[in-house]
Amino acid sequence: MKISFPLSLKILLWLLLNLLLLGAVGVGFLLGHGGLGWNALMAGAAGDHVQAIGDALVGELNGSPPAARDAALTRAGREHGVEFYLFSNRGAQLAGERVELPPTARAQLVPPAPRDDAAESPPSPRALSGPPAGTRPPPTEPPALAQVRGRGRFLLTDHGYWIGMRVPFTPDEYDPRVPATLFVHPASSWGLLRLLDVQPWLLAAIGVLVFSILFWLPFVRGITRSLGQLTAATGKIAEGDFHTRVSATRRDELGQLGDSVNQMAGRLDTLVNGQKRFLADVAHELGSPIARLQVAVEILESRASDPALHVQIADVREEVQQMSALVNELLAFTQAGLRPRAAELAPVELVPLVAQAVAREGAGDHVAIGIPSGLAAHADQPLLARAVGNLIRNALRYSGANTPITVTAHRGDDRVVLTVADEGPGVPAETLARLGEPFYRPEAARTRETGGTGLGLAIVRSAVAACGGEVRFSNRTPHGFCVEITLCAAD
Numbered sequence: 001m002k003i004s005f006p007l008s009l010k011i012l013l014w015l016l017l018n019l020l021l022l023g024a025v026g027v028g029f030l031l032g033h034g035g036l037g038w039n040a041l042m043a044g045a046a047g048d049h050v051q052a053i054g055d056a057l058v059g060e061l062n063g064s065p066p067a068a069r070d071a072a073l074t075r076a077g078r079e080h081g082v083e084f085y086l087f088s089n090r091g092a093q094l095a096g097e098r099v100e101l102p103p104t105a106r107a108q109l110v111p112p113a114p115r116d117d118a119a120e121s122p123p124s125p126r127a128l129s130g131p132p133a134g135t136r137p138p139p140t141e142p143p144a145l146a147q148v149r150g151r152g153r154f155l156l157t158d159h160g161y162w163i164g165m166r167v168p169f170t171p172d173e174y175d176p177r178v179p180a181t182l183f184v185h186p187a188s189s190w191g192l193l194r195l196l197d198v199q200p201w202l203l204a205a206i207g208v209l210v211f212s213i214l215f216w217l218p219f220v221r222g223i224t225r226s227l228g229q230l231t232a233a234t235g236k237i238a239e240g241d242f243h244t245r246v247s248a249t250r251r252d253e254l255g256q257l258g259d260s261v262n263q264m265a266g267r268l269d270t271l272v273n274g275q276k277r278f279l280a281d282v283a284h285e286l287g288s289p290i291a292r293l294q295v296a297v298e299i300l301e302s303r304a305s306d307p308a309l310h311v312q313i314a315d316v317r318e319e320v321q322q323m324s325a326l327v328n329e330l331l332a333f334t335q336a337g338l339r340p341r342a343a344e345l346a347p348v349e350l351v352p353l354v355a356q357a358v359a360r361e362g363a364g365d366h367v368a369i370g371i372p373s374g375l376a377a378h379a380d381q382p383l384l385a386r387a388v389g390n391l392i393r394n395a396l397r398y399s400g401a402n403t404p405i406t407v408t409a410h411r412g413d414d415r416v417v418l419t420v421a422d423e424g425p426g427v428p429a430e431t432l433a434r435l436g437e438p439f440y441r442p443e444a445a446r447t448r449e450t451g452g453t454g455l456g457l458a459i460v461r462s463a464v465a466a467c468g469g470e471v472r473f474s475n476r477t478p479h480g481f482c483v484e485i486t487l488c489a490a491d
Contacts, residue, residue: 011216011224019212049197050165054167062170063170066095081191083097085185086167088109089180102160161186163183164183166179226247230246233261237261241465242266290323294321298317346378348379350377350416353381354418357388361392370408371418372409377418379487384463388420390456390459391420395422395424398481399422403422405421408421411489414489418486420485425479426479427475464485468487468488471485
């Protein structure tokens, strides 16, 4: 079974491939300028943006009393939607609300190189009151600070998000700088993106994606709608509805195709109706000569005295009867085909109609009728009766005299389905699509024993189409043939 892929799906997949290629180009660009991932993001412009915020904040904290430091960190945290904490590299918290760092974050606190005064001590009272007169303040940056600052910034993603930045912190104006780390703790991924200032880029990327889809959507919808109309129209034309037309307002190749389909439908309508009218005229003109031939054969048979002539006259009479049957079928076919516009649709009860058709064909002993009483359909009664009669006659001819034939019907929503089924040999599967074509017969040889003229099912299809219905031919399992007629139900 072949899998069908709608054109709209193919175009959308092509659009997705286009966006993926653009994304691949963007990823390649990022890889060429520092790589991907949080570490690459922190090492780039986004990290510089966070570093600038941290440097400005630490610059405000330098030389401030502890209470002012905590207030400054709280205020900055509300402004940026994060939490700030300041720790010395020896592990002591210098500012911010009290917090217990995750083990991985605490492991990043690298103490300075060993010195004589290895233990970190609070600022001396002398530092709080200022240096003595005539003395210079101590150096503001110890030798180990360059090594600490060289560690740069980092991002930890376990236990939430923790950004760390190496900063030089001066507890007091006259104290030496203390190697410290400023921790930033965003509450969510979105808060982290906002802090890194990549939120506008992400929103821009989403906007480009949405805009691309909305930009392509009218184009895709226009093409698929036109193709859908063309598909539906050609399907109806293939079923014989040559009055079908499609909108041809487009000024591109699809519009030209629509014009061609409309011209083809008009040309087919002219040819087919002309052929049917020609057949009707021929059948009508042949009716009178054949009737005179039948009368002449009867007169000849009554006046022939030689018994040997009676055999030959009987052969002539049989041939004339075959010609008469062919002409009658031609008349029925052309009347059914030329009458759709004039068909008089009315509620038709199916039980009496089918019973009359069975009696007319003389098949009362072979046909089982299973139709609910009172079930009716909108149809032209003479045309529907002719279609049902042809189906019963066809089933009797091809299924055999002793093979059961069933005629059933049921209602589904606003439709009525009438089914004529037999248990004969059926037809070759490859011929099902052509059943109902005028003069088409599945048999390779046309003989008097194997069938008629190939107009019986064509009359059925034309008659049902005139009633506004549909016909479906199928084989039964394990053997048999089935015809379903679908009509509008009568309320």
